[in-house]
Amino acid sequence: MARHMSDEEIVTRILDGDVRAAGRLMRRVDDNLPSARPILAELFSHTGKARIIGVTGNPGSGKSTLVNQLIGTLRKRGHRVGCVAVDPTSPFSGGAILGDRVRMQQHALDKDVFIRSVATRGNLGGISRSTPAIVQVLDAMGFDVIIIETVGVGQDEVDIVRLADTSIVVNVPGLGDDVQASKAGIMEIADLFVINKADRDGVKRLRRELRTMIELGEGFGEDDWKPKVLETIATQGDGLEALADGIFEHLDWLDTHGESERIEQDRLDHYIALIATGQLERMMASIQQQSTWKSLLQEVSSRGTSPYEAANAMLSKLREAIEGE
Amino acid sequence: MSTSTERTFRVLIGKPGLDGHDRGAKVIARALRDAGFEVIYSGLHQTPEMLVSIALQEDVDCIGLSILSGAHNTLMPDVVALLEAEDASDIFVFGGGIIPDEDIPRLKDAGVVEIFTPGTPTTDVVAFLREECTRRLAARQD
Numbered sequence A: 001m002a003r004h005m006s007d008e009e010i011v012t013r014i015l016d017g018d019v020r021a022a023g024r025l026m027r028r029v030d031d032n033l034p035s036a037r038p039i040l041a042e043l044f045s046h047t048g049k050a051r052i053i054g055v056t057g058n059p060g061s062g063k064s065t066l067v068n069q070l071i072g073t074l075r076k077r078g079h080r081v082g083c084v085a086v087d088p089t090s091p092f093s094g095g096a097i098l099g100d101r102v103r104m105q106q107h108a109l110d111k112d113v114f115i116r117s118v119a120t121r122g123n124l125g126g127i128s129r130s131t132p133a134i135v136q137v138l139d140a141m142g143f144d145v146i147i148i149e150t151v152g153v154g155q156d157e158v159d160i161v162r163l164a165d166t167s168i169v170v171n172v173p174g175l176g177d178d179v180q181a182s183k184a185g186i187m188e189i190a191d192l193f194v195i196n197k198a199d200r201d202g203v204k205r206l207r208r209e210l211r212t213m214i215e216l217g218e219g220f221g222e223d224d225w226k227p228k229v230l231e232t233i234a235t236q237g238d239g240l241e242a243l244a245d246g247i248f249e250h251l252d253w254l255d256t257h258g259e260s261e262r263i264e265q266d267r268l269d270h271y272i273a274l275i276a277t278g279q280l281e282r283m284m285a286s287i288q289q290q291s292t293w294k295s296l297l298q299e300v301s302s303r304g305t306s307p308y309e310a311a312n313a314m315l316s317k318l319r320e321a322i323e324g325e
Numbered sequence B: 001m002s003t004s005t006e007r008t009f010r011v012l013i014g015k016p017g018l019d020g021h022d023r024g025a026k027v028i029a030r031a032l033r034d035a036g037f038e039v040i041y042s043g044l045h046q047t048p049e050m051l052v053s054i055a056l057q058e059d060v061d062c063i064g065l066s067i068l069s070g071a072h073n074t075l076m077p078d079v080v081a082l083l084e085a086e087d088a089s090d091i092f093v094f095g096g097g098i099i100p101d102e103d104i105p106r107l108k109d110a111g112v113v114e115i116f117t118p119g120t121p122t123t124d125v126v127a128f129l130r131e132e133c134t135r136r137l138a139a140r141q142d
Helices: A007-015 A019-030 A036-046 A063-076 A100-107 A131-140 A203-216 A240-256 A259-288 A291-301 A307-324 B023-034 B048-058 B072-085 B101-109 B122-139
Strands: A051-057 A081-087 A096-098 A113-119 A145-149 A166-171 A192-195 A228-231 B010-014 B038-041 B062-067 B092-097 B114-116
Touching (some): A007 A019, A007 A036, A019 A036, A019 B048, A063 A100, A063 A145, A081 A100, A081 A131, A096 A113, A096 B023, A100 B038, A113 B048, A131 A259, A166 A240, A192 A203, A192 A240, A203 A228, B010 B023, B010 B048, B023 B062, B023 B092, B048 B062, B101 B114, B114 B122
Parallel strands (some): A051 A145, A051 A166, A081 A145, A192 A228, B010 B038, B010 B062
């Protein structure tokens, strides 16, 4: 594929399910290249069909193993499954080891499964900035269920909720007070709780704690979705059918309660903001490279100009840049 | 980082075949990560078909094959040939492991770009890959 492909050709190929063309577009997205935008814009009218499932939880809770099994279960039910697996970027080197595929080997030759590993590249929300656009590419290719596996999260990495129809939070028994500790963050976003490694000691206690937490939560009305607590042993594939049932039950509930539409609107609102801020940041980075900016910076550091005046100068330069586009 | 248009190199480190010794693969993966590469690690016991499928989905710049079983003369050329068949020969292949010197010319003839034998400093591997990836990524019309 050394020869150049036109944007139209790339779009056609991706809609035809061409893995190479899709993989390469995802790279442009990840590297924030402006050349990705017209292609994504063309693909957009072919998106909106996939259901998006977020899987999050502490490091070591078994997310990758669970996702691997879930892909298998969904394949048996006839779904075409896309997966975005997120791992952390080293803040020191900018590099990353993306190891989620180690647990997803069995799907490597299945043409109806597409797995993409991405690094957070400095983003703090548990996914990468590129994740929403990569999901769109998979959606346009006709993958009807797309699973996003976040980085191993602590309490506050909840970006996934803006992207997913159904959010799954994976817990493991034996971490004691962790449930308490994480009440405020990721515990609030779950549509489904999974207790993975459910053959370990402490399942009963964890189940009780989760249920209590749910009961104590927002007063659930009769029509509200009440988060379910499910148990799995992902290494053995136990509990996966029930998990898949739980996911579709939640998706059906979203559909019958008008929630799907609200989620889609929120998702797009967030996506548009992401595109706009991405463009602004690119403009800002290029202004920061200018020599006039560097001399202004000198003035600020010698206390001749305040950071607030400098910020105003940045804003007027940005205004010029926007008008120039 | 994500705001600049600087490219990030992506490498697949693969363990094809039956040997279960992945220390070398992990050392290289770590060194590449520390040099700013994104490293996708396949895990053990991959077939060449699986590795090429992963390479296309992940859009890597290159595949590093670590083989200590003696099967390098078949497995490495297989990966190169499969990439060619997928119209993806811009993804280059390099190798490491227990590779006898006399096998190296044959592997290079088959399209393996470089072989790193035991004792090669990881800094050499990183420098080689950085140069090769830079050159090839610049030729890509993204």
